[in-house]
Every structure is written in C-alpha cells, then in structure tokens.
Amino acid sequence: MASKKKLSLVAVAGAAALFASAAVPAASQAATTKTIAFVMGAINDPFFNAMKAGAVAEAKAKGVKLVWQGDVQYSPATQIPVVDQVLATKPDGLVLIPTDPVALQPSVAKAKAAGITVVNVDTHVNDLTDVVSFITGDNADGGAKAADALATAMRYTNGKKYQVVVGLTSATATTNVARLEGFTKAVAAKYPGIQIVDKAYSQSDSAIANTNVNNWLTKYPNLRGIFAIDGTNASGAAAAIQAKGLIGKVALVGYDAYPANVKLIQKKVFSALIAQDPAAEAKQAIDTLVDFWAGKTSTIVKNVVIPNVVLSGTTSKADLKAFTYVA
Amino acid sequence: MDKAKFNAKGLLRNQQVILLVVLFAMAAFFTSQNSIFLTNAVFGNIISDWVPLVLIAIGETFVIISGGIDLSVGSAVGLSGIIAAFSMRYFTAHNMTDNLSLTLGLLISIGIGAVVGLVNGFLITKANMVPFVSTLVTLGAARGLCIVLTAGGPIADGPSNAIDLSVPKVGPFSYPGVAVLGLVIILGLFMHKARFGRYTFAIGSNAFAARSAGINVNRHLVKIYALSGALAGIAGMYFYLRLGVGSPTSGQSGELNAIAAVVIGGASLSGGVGKLLGTALGSLILVTVTSGLIIIGVAANWNQVVVAILIAAAVFSQGIRTLGKKNK
Amino acid sequence: MTSQTPIYEARNISKSYGSVDALVGVNLKIHAGEVVGLVGDNGAGKSTLVKCLSGAHQPTSGQMLLDGKEVEWKTPHEAIEAGIETLYQESGLAPDLSVSSNVFLGREELVKGPLGRLGFLAQKSMDKKAHEDLERVGIAVPASNRAVSQLSGGQRQAVAIGRAVSWASKIIILDEPTNHLGARQAGEVLNIIERVKSEGFGVIFISHTLPHVLQVTDRVAVLRLGRLVADKPTSEFNSETLLGTITGLIGE
Structure with a gap:
C-alpha cells in the first residue's frame, strides 16, 4: 500500500552545499541508448502501477530503455536483493524508492561506485550526497x-x-x-x-x-x-x-x-x-537523469515536491481519469 | 457442602460457562465506561464483525479437532471475495439482475474457497505434507493471487444493493447474518450429533484407531479442509457485502483470529477436543473487545494485548482443568 | 460348535519384504471356541503373520480359508467385514471419545428417517448397546458415555477387547493385550478372553508373557525365524519347554 511507504519529510537543508558535492556527470556515452532501472517499493501497488504508466510514456518520449523491478512486499529485506540484481546488470541510471532510509543507503553507495546515477522517488535514503535528486509527493x-x-x-x-x-x-x-x-x-x-x-x-x-x-x-x-x-x-x-x-x-x-x-x-x-501524482514523479525522475547525462546540471533541482491534487464533484471527467491510479 | 462444591467445580470445568461469564463481565465493564455500549447499534457493529470471524473459526475448529491446522483461511477469504467481485462485475456489466448476480457470486465464492481447501486436503493426504506447511503454501499462494489479480486495489462495479444487505434488520443481525447464525447451529449439530463430527474427533484423538476402525481417514480430512475453505468462501462474500467492493486485503491475518477464537473456545491444538459453542463464544469475545475498546476510547493498539491475555488465560484454565481430571 | 473344519486357516503362508523372508510356509488353524497362542522371539514373524491374517498385508504366497472357503483381503476393512477383528498393540481406542463412541467407532448407528441419512447419530441406543455388549463379556465400565481417557489402563484394554468382541463374528486377534498392565488388570483381561472363548469365537492370542499364554490358551503355535516350529496343545508345554522351543534350545 502506498501508505506503508517510509517517507521522512526531513527538509533538505543546505541543498546548495550538497549540490556542490554531487557527482560529476559521466562523459556522455554518445549514441548508445541509456538504460534506466526503477526499483519499486511494492510492485503491485496501484500507486506504483500509476507511476509505471508515467515512466513508460516518458521513457518512450526521451528514447531511453526502461527496466521495472521490485518485490511484492514493501520491505527492505526483500528490496535489497532486488537492487543488487539490478545493479549487476549495470544500468546507466537507478531510480530507487527506498523502503527504508537506512537499510538502502549502502545500495546507493554501491551504485555510485559502479558509476550508476541515482535518483530517489517518493521516499529517500538518509544521506542524499550520492543522490542526484529526490522527488516526492507532498x-x-x-x-x-x-x-x-x-x-x-x-x-x-x-x-x-x-x-x-x-x-x-x-x-x-x-x-x-x-x-x-x-x-x-x-x-x-x-x-x-x-x-x-x-x-x-x-x-x-x-x-x-x-x-x-x-x-x-x-x-x-x-x-x-x-x-x-x-x-x-x-x-x-x-x-x-x-x-x-x-x-x-x-x-x-x-x-x-x-x-x-x-x-x-x-x-x-x-x-x-x-x-498523489505518481506518473508526474516518474516523469520528473526520467527527465532529471536525461538532463544530468546531457550535462544540464544547472536545471536539476535537488528536492522536488510534486503537489497532491484534490478530486471532487467539480473535477472534470478528463482530470478524474488522468489521476485515477491504474488498476 | 459436598454437593454444592461439586456443582461449582463442575461449572468451572465447563469452558462455555466461563466464556459466558467473561462475555458478560466485558459487556458490563464497557457499559460502565460508556453506556452507549448497551445499544442495538453497537451490537449490530459487533455482529457484523462476528459473522465473518465465526465462519472461518468454525472451519478452523473442525480442522483443529482433527489434529490439523489451517493457516490458509484468511487468504481463502480474500481470494474467494476477489474472484466473486470480478464475476459479479462481469454479470452486472452484462445486465444480470442484482439478486441473481449476488447468488452466483456467493456460489462462486464458496466454490473458490472449497478449491483452496481441496488443495490443502490433497497436499496433506496425497503429498503427505503436514497441515502447517501445506496450508502455509496455500496461504501465500492465495494471498499472492489476490494482489496479482487486483494489482492491490479494490474491485468495484458489482451489484449496487450489496452494501444494503449488510445493514442490521433483525435486531443486530443483517439478513445474511441470520443465515450465518442458522448455519452455525446446523454445523454445531453436525459436529456434536452426527457422524461427520464423530469421525473428526476420532481422527484427532487417535488417527490410528480411526483407521483401524475402518474410517477412511484421508477422505474425511479432505472433506474437513474443503469445508473450512468453503466457509472461508462464505466469509469472503460477506466481506464483499460489507465493503461493497472486493478488497484484496480482506481476511488478512484472519487465520490468526480464527485460531485465537478456537483456542479461547477451549479446543486443544493437539486435536480430539473442542466445542463449537466454545468457538462461537470465543469469536464473540474477540469482536466484542474490538468494538468495546473503540467505544470506550482506548487506543486500538491495546486490542492485541487484550486478545493475547485472553488466549493465555484460556490455555491456562484448560491446563488447570486437565490437571484436575488427571489427578482424579 | 467344535466342527472339524477350522473357522480360520492359513495354509503355507510366505511373506517376503524384498529379499527378506519374514514368513516361510506357515500353517495355522483356529477352531471356534478355541484360543490359540502365537509366540516367538522378536523378529520371529508374529507381527507379519498377524498382519496377513488381519488383511493389513497380503502374503506373497499361500492360502487363507475362512469357514473352509478361500479368502483374500485387499484391505483390513475387508477382513473386518468378514468378521475378523484385530486389536493391535498400539492402543486402538480414541481417548477423547466416550466408551460407547469407541465401541461403535466406524460403525455408528444412525437415527431413523431423513436425519439419519444426514449422518445424525442414535447416541442413546449406542450407549445402551455398548453397555450390554461389554457386560456380556464381563466388563464393568461405570458409564458408557464417559471418556476413555478417564479410565485406567486395564479398563481401556477391556473396552478395546469389548469393542472387538461386539463386532467380531468369527475371529478375534489380540496382539499383546496384557502388555503394560498390572497383575490384577492383566488377570481381568485374561478372564475376559475366557468369556470370549465361551461365546464361540476363535481367538488368536499373541504375547511375550508366557504364564499368560499357558493360562489362557488351548493350543500354542511357536514361530522362529519366520517358520512354524511347533503347534501343540498347551497341556504339552510347561514354561521351560515353551521357552526352550521359542529360543531354539529345544528343537525340531
């Protein structure tokens, strides 16, 4: 369930300082198609399904290859092995929804050591030094x-x-x-x-x-x-x-x-x-990675907050449809 | 003096009497804290929680008396409710009347539950797996299927009058609640007055004796697990009526509540001993605790603590009574 | 009653488990109203022979005749149906069930009418009949609706025998019925066997306790290493010769 996500909304203070220490973009490997791996909290959650729909559309638009992984349980114990598997396939970017802020920290370090660019979505690891951007719903x-x-x-x-x-x-x-x-x-x-x-x-x-x-x-x-x-x-x-x-x-x-x-x-x-707008979070994550690889670091925001939307009797049918989670 | 003492002892030996005393004491306590507890509305809430619990707890009672355990009932509740919800959505989309759609939904739900039970039965009798493991397998498989099939969200668009059926109409009982009460009584008679129950007790008491008496033990075990699954199927349909949707988390941890109700009701996990009335009262006590704590405004997290104490007390008193018997 | 045809007969029975010959060409006859003792050391083949006679196992070769007609048991149930009751060493009772429920286990009486078709039990009638059946063979059990777990070891064994008696029509096989019982309780069980015999049943009595064998049996069959080494009237044995025959010190 989306509600089980461990999300600590600690304000990311001193974003600028962190920014300075952020990884230098790897020399763009030119023509080869980049691969972005998403590792979910709980892979069947409608919230993450909605996120996947957004990711698939944006990956197509930006011409990157998308890998979608995750365990059925929302648990660090089952997520860490999945992350390890994904890292072994050497993607260019990793979009991680850490199920625990502490337990997943070493996985981020491992990715960084392997030259893989990391973005956090929805929840984040405690130390965001090696994370290019953290995108979440508010x-x-x-x-x-x-x-x-x-x-x-x-x-x-x-x-x-x-x-x-x-x-x-x-x-x-x-x-x-x-x-x-x-x-x-x-x-x-x-x-x-x-x-x-x-x-x-x-x-x-x-x-x-x-x-x-x-x-x-x-x-x-x-x-x-x-x-x-x-x-x-x-x-x-x-x-x-x-x-x-x-x-x-x-x-x-x-x-x-x-x-x-x-x-x-x-x-x-x-x-x-x-x-929430998980599709927008996924889109933002892919855009961030693509910009990062293109060297457009100045456009990257370290902590992105995507507002929640209110659906009510007065919301248009189109909007209702757009924001309904994919079942 | 002797006679009076004997009677008092006899009463205390009777788990059902103790349970009734506990139940009344709890009701008196909750009422003293908030007089609203003693109203039909609260009883209605309690009964609507009792109905699904007593269904799976009765199935669990048969299983436990036979010397086994069924960990899959909670998942069977979820899976049967989900499949029924998908079916009823299909029926409704094809303009079937609500009542026909609900009837078919109930039959499908019972069928799916029974299939889960049959799988348990075959794993136990044909693959020679112990009940704990085989029902652990189906627990995981059925709950996994729930999540995979629904992608985690509720399944709606079934008959529009489903929720109306969950509304109390006869005192605190909804119409389906009355039907379930009738079913509880019938199953009680089958357990204590009919051959089906007699074989169940015999197998749990001494499977070797049952087999040498010519009872087809394996066939009877398959029947027991199928019954447990079918009852979980009815509970799955009942959850659908209550929520108006098929929820993939329905019945979650239901097996633990069911086992708790059975143990509080006085059955022995080693088999051969148990009473259906005990289980019915045990389930009633569990759901009364839930509602009572909400009504008097105690944090719901205390619920589990109270239940734990009740289980410990039940097992402890059982131990005392068995000791009494052995010393005789 | 003492017809020349044995009520139950095993002819030339052999049983092998893989390359192990558990029984080799064993012959045994039991007449109505006769108690036959079956003795032998551990591994002599007593259990195997009992399993063949009770239908739990099928002999590899040989014949079995009931009332002179050849029979073949595929399951113990078939043997039971034909009137052969076996009381195994492992207690054959369900301790949590009442005395009468145990006596009628697997053969419950149902009430008449539609409820009976649903499997509802005629409990009162079973309680009464169980009591009568037990009394007939001299077993006095306080109340037949009492749980077996509340009875003493001797009472339990008596009920187990009583159960076998009330269902057997021809043969009762008792595997170590006096094991684990005190002297007084064992004596009660032996008395019951006498009563059973006088009712005209054929009884096979398997025991390690030789004084019991000498006291209650009419004839003793001795097995050694899967072969029948002696089959003589009990009066021709005393405890030393019987022991000698079992161990092979007194031999063929």
Whole structure:
C-alpha cells in the first residue's frame, strides 16, 4: 500500500552545499541508448502501477530503455536483493524508492561506485550526497488540502463545533504521519471549530477500517466528518457511510485515487479524494537523469515536491481519469 | 457442602460457562465506561464483525479437532471475495439482475474457497505434507493471487444493493447474518450429533484407531479442509457485502483470529477436543473487545494485548482443568 | 460348535519384504471356541503373520480359508467385514471419545428417517448397546458415555477387547493385550478372553508373557525365524519347554 511507504519529510537543508558535492556527470556515452532501472517499493501497488504508466510514456518520449523491478512486499529485506540484481546488470541510471532510509543507503553507495546515477522517488535514503535528486509527493500539503475539502463539505462556519475522526493505517508509516500532521496543522490554523475526536489504525485492511468507522458512527451521533488517510481506509469508511445511509450527512474525504473510490465521488459518498501524482514523479525522475547525462546540471533541482491534487464533484471527467491510479 | 462444591467445580470445568461469564463481565465493564455500549447499534457493529470471524473459526475448529491446522483461511477469504467481485462485475456489466448476480457470486465464492481447501486436503493426504506447511503454501499462494489479480486495489462495479444487505434488520443481525447464525447451529449439530463430527474427533484423538476402525481417514480430512475453505468462501462474500467492493486485503491475518477464537473456545491444538459453542463464544469475545475498546476510547493498539491475555488465560484454565481430571 | 473344519486357516503362508523372508510356509488353524497362542522371539514373524491374517498385508504366497472357503483381503476393512477383528498393540481406542463412541467407532448407528441419512447419530441406543455388549463379556465400565481417557489402563484394554468382541463374528486377534498392565488388570483381561472363548469365537492370542499364554490358551503355535516350529496343545508345554522351543534350545 502506498501508505506503508517510509517517507521522512526531513527538509533538505543546505541543498546548495550538497549540490556542490554531487557527482560529476559521466562523459556522455554518445549514441548508445541509456538504460534506466526503477526499483519499486511494492510492485503491485496501484500507486506504483500509476507511476509505471508515467515512466513508460516518458521513457518512450526521451528514447531511453526502461527496466521495472521490485518485490511484492514493501520491505527492505526483500528490496535489497532486488537492487543488487539490478545493479549487476549495470544500468546507466537507478531510480530507487527506498523502503527504508537506512537499510538502502549502502545500495546507493554501491551504485555510485559502479558509476550508476541515482535518483530517489517518493521516499529517500538518509544521506542524499550520492543522490542526484529526490522527488516526492507532498503529503503534508495533501493533509492540509484534505482539511480544506472537509471544511467545505461540512459547510464550515466559525463559531460552530464539528466533530471529525481520522482513520489511519499505522501510527508510524511516514505518509500517514505527514498527512495527519498537515491535516492537524491546517485545522488548528484555519478551522478552530473542528475537533478531532478519535483516531484508529486499520493495518491496511479495509474491513478493520470499516469496523472502526461503524463504531465511531455509533459512538458519536453528532459526527460531521471523516478523514480516511489512505486507500484502504477510504474503502472501509465509504462502505460504512453507505450502509448506515449517511451519504451527505457525514462528510468523507479520502486519499488515493483507486478506481473504485473515484467512482464513489460521483455518488457523493466521497466529498473529495486527495490523490498523489505518481506518473508526474516518474516523469520528473526520467527527465532529471536525461538532463544530468546531457550535462544540464544547472536545471536539476535537488528536492522536488510534486503537489497532491484534490478530486471532487467539480473535477472534470478528463482530470478524474488522468489521476485515477491504474488498476 | 459436598454437593454444592461439586456443582461449582463442575461449572468451572465447563469452558462455555466461563466464556459466558467473561462475555458478560466485558459487556458490563464497557457499559460502565460508556453506556452507549448497551445499544442495538453497537451490537449490530459487533455482529457484523462476528459473522465473518465465526465462519472461518468454525472451519478452523473442525480442522483443529482433527489434529490439523489451517493457516490458509484468511487468504481463502480474500481470494474467494476477489474472484466473486470480478464475476459479479462481469454479470452486472452484462445486465444480470442484482439478486441473481449476488447468488452466483456467493456460489462462486464458496466454490473458490472449497478449491483452496481441496488443495490443502490433497497436499496433506496425497503429498503427505503436514497441515502447517501445506496450508502455509496455500496461504501465500492465495494471498499472492489476490494482489496479482487486483494489482492491490479494490474491485468495484458489482451489484449496487450489496452494501444494503449488510445493514442490521433483525435486531443486530443483517439478513445474511441470520443465515450465518442458522448455519452455525446446523454445523454445531453436525459436529456434536452426527457422524461427520464423530469421525473428526476420532481422527484427532487417535488417527490410528480411526483407521483401524475402518474410517477412511484421508477422505474425511479432505472433506474437513474443503469445508473450512468453503466457509472461508462464505466469509469472503460477506466481506464483499460489507465493503461493497472486493478488497484484496480482506481476511488478512484472519487465520490468526480464527485460531485465537478456537483456542479461547477451549479446543486443544493437539486435536480430539473442542466445542463449537466454545468457538462461537470465543469469536464473540474477540469482536466484542474490538468494538468495546473503540467505544470506550482506548487506543486500538491495546486490542492485541487484550486478545493475547485472553488466549493465555484460556490455555491456562484448560491446563488447570486437565490437571484436575488427571489427578482424579 | 467344535466342527472339524477350522473357522480360520492359513495354509503355507510366505511373506517376503524384498529379499527378506519374514514368513516361510506357515500353517495355522483356529477352531471356534478355541484360543490359540502365537509366540516367538522378536523378529520371529508374529507381527507379519498377524498382519496377513488381519488383511493389513497380503502374503506373497499361500492360502487363507475362512469357514473352509478361500479368502483374500485387499484391505483390513475387508477382513473386518468378514468378521475378523484385530486389536493391535498400539492402543486402538480414541481417548477423547466416550466408551460407547469407541465401541461403535466406524460403525455408528444412525437415527431413523431423513436425519439419519444426514449422518445424525442414535447416541442413546449406542450407549445402551455398548453397555450390554461389554457386560456380556464381563466388563464393568461405570458409564458408557464417559471418556476413555478417564479410565485406567486395564479398563481401556477391556473396552478395546469389548469393542472387538461386539463386532467380531468369527475371529478375534489380540496382539499383546496384557502388555503394560498390572497383575490384577492383566488377570481381568485374561478372564475376559475366557468369556470370549465361551461365546464361540476363535481367538488368536499373541504375547511375550508366557504364564499368560499357558493360562489362557488351548493350543500354542511357536514361530522362529519366520517358520512354524511347533503347534501343540498347551497341556504339552510347561514354561521351560515353551521357552526352550521359542529360543531354539529345544528343537525340531
């Protein structure tokens, strides 16, 4: 699940200093086609499938060869052997989604030693010295956007009280942490009437998320809104709202544009869905590598943040389609 | 004095009585913390969690009484629900009525679950693999298939009235919930009053004796694992009704909850001993803990700790009672 | 009752496992109402012969006759169906099941009507019949709905024999039924064997405990290295000659 990604949103301070020490581009090997290997977190996740679609399109556009690898589990223990295999095939560039900021650090060093250019996407290793660029979706911003969407859906007016709950997957998954932090900060700053009365964890299981929401709806008869922090929580909460006949009465803002959930925007079950843009992240990664090899280092940004998008009833059909994760 | 003492002892020897006491004590505690606990709405939430758990826990009870273990039930729930979801999406796209589509979905779900169980049965009886390993194989294979087939996301676009069926209608029970309650009673009779159950106990108690008594042990084991899978299939369909979509993570870790319910219910992992009523109450206790902790506002992470304590208490009390028997 | 035709007969039975000859040309006759002791050292072929007689294994060559008619067992079940019950050394009871459930195991009585077709059990009737069957051979078990695990070793063995008796119609094969039992309990088991004999069954009694063999059997067959070395009325043995025959000190 996208939510399991370990993403520490440590601000990359002193980017300039790091920049100076970045690897000198290898002399361009001219005519030969460059190979870029992507190593995923969990290869079947719809989030990464969407990323793949973006990567395939951009690789074609830029004339590079794309290698797509990853284990089914989101785990450093299974990812490291995959990275080793990929490095053995000597690609020109490695786009790595490290499943752990510490455990994957040696793999980056190994790649660098072999003359392979490394980019991090979505999550990053702790020491970015050997990493040309780190590209990620802005989860904190996504959380803030969720707060805005929820306030709008509840027709927030100052002076009134609004009870809301947050359904999470885990207390430590960094995407969850960042989204919750963004949400909480925005609520505190802009919507003092919103009280976050409860939180619970679903362990990536929609049925558990459903149980949590069912019980909250019983416990808080005046509940006005739910923020479901990822795809599985969104599915579970949507089912609870439908089963209890509360569509339009309890506002629901979800995360991740699973096709099934995007459809529920039209049914007004979701007031809004916050979506990441993995295809844009992949495109950015390929462009960065191509620019790097072409010597255009001045155009490369060390830390790229790609904003999350809000999908709601007013989003155009074309945009809904474009941002829906590939199943 | 003697007689009174004997009765008290007799009652305490009865795991079902203890479980009922625990259940009432828990309900009283949760109610004292938040009076909303004692409402039909909360019971409805509890029952909607109980239905899928009791289904796989009953299958697990048959398996454990026969001396085996079925680690694949959770994955079988996921896979059967997913295949049913794909099928119902196809039926709906081809203008089949919702009710027909749901009925076929249920049959397909049961069928897929039973196939997982049959694979277990054949690995155990024909390939001579121990149940732990063979069901570990199917656990991985079925869950892997779920992820591969769905690419990780939920499968929607099935019958539009699916979620409505999960709504409580008869007290805290939804209509499918009532059907499952009936099924639980019937399976209880088959376990304790019919030949099917008798053979199950005999095999778990002494497979050699069962075989020399002319029981076709292998055939019976295949039936037990198929039953366990088929019940997981019903649970898979039930999750579909609850979520309105087929979710690839449905039933995740279900096998552990099922085993916990069976152990709390008083069955012995070494086989030959167990009661279906115990398992039904054990599952009810587990889901009551889940809902209760949410209602009284204790962090849900405590859930696992409470369950662990319940399991330890159940096994401990079982040990005491067996000791009592042996000393006699 | 004492017809000249043996109720069960093995003629010239041989059994090889690969190049190992476990049994070579063994002949054995059991008449109705007769207890035949089968003795021999470890590896003499007792177990192999029992397995052939009970249908667990098929002899490599030779014939078996039941009531004078040649028979061939493909599975133990076929032998059971024909009226031959075997009580193996490994306890043949399911300890977690009740006495009557054990007695009726594999041959449960079902209730009449549609529920019976679904496999529902006539438990009360089985409890009653099990009790009667056990009493018939002198076994007093407190309650037939009690779990076997709650019985003493001797009581368990008695129930196991009782189970065999209530199902056998012709032959009962008892493999070391007095093993691991105290003197009093063993005595009870031997009494039961006497009762079984008087009911007209043919009994094959396999044991290492020679005093038990001399006490309960009518005839003793001695195996050594897969061959039958003696088959004589028990009265012609005493414990020394029997031991000598088994070990080969007194020989052919």
